[in-house]
Every structure is written in structure tokens, then in C-alpha cells.
Amino acid sequence: GQLLVGVINSLGVRRYAAAADQLATRLKDNDAEVASAAAVALGRMVEENPELPVVVDVERSRVFYGLDGAQNFPVHIPESAREVLLNGKWDPIADLLEGEATVAATAAALPYMAS
DSSP, X not given: OHHHHHHHHHHHHHTOXXXXXXXXXXGGOSSHHHHHHXXXXXXXXXXXXXXXXXXXXXXXXXXXXXXXXXXEEEOOOOHHHHHHXXXXXXXXXXXXXXXXXXXXXXXXXXXXXXX
């Protein structure tokens, strides 16, 4: 919760690179605030050390970082975005169709959209 977000924010402000592995595991936290704080903290660490190699492997949906690239974690890349990045083709209709269930759920939750 909020205590964890505070700790993560503190690590980010201090740019405590030794915590990068632990922060990377929080990117997929069920609590969106925790995941967001971890992403910001990791961004601050890279900002502090711009020479730190960071490689986004779109094909394998992983991020590798560190001097030897041994540290890595999985990332979610929507299939339509992954396809665009790998093949250089963008299909906005596919993006809309891929998110159809989310759009329907959001619309159903809006009082003015209820029938």
C-alpha cells in the first residue's frame, strides 16, 4: 500500500541502484500505485546513470539492464504494439479490437451509458 509506495519513492529519490532488481519485480505488482512508483524509481536510476545499458527485447518481451545485461525482467507489450515494433506495420483497427472487452467494461460502468 501507501507505505510501500513511500519506500519505493525514497529509493528512487536516492537513486539507489542496488534496489533495481527488487524494484523491477514490483513493475507487475497488483497495486497500480506500487507498480507506477517502481517504474518512476527505475527511471530515476537510469537518469542518474545514463551510461547504464538498458535493452528492450521486444521479440522476447523482456528488459535487460546492467553492464553485463544479466539482470532482466519480463514486460507486457500488447500484441498489436509488439507486431508494429517487430514488423514496422501499424494496424489501429487491430488495436481497437484487442481492447474491445476493456472498452465494453468501462462503458458498462458509466451511468450515462447504461441502457
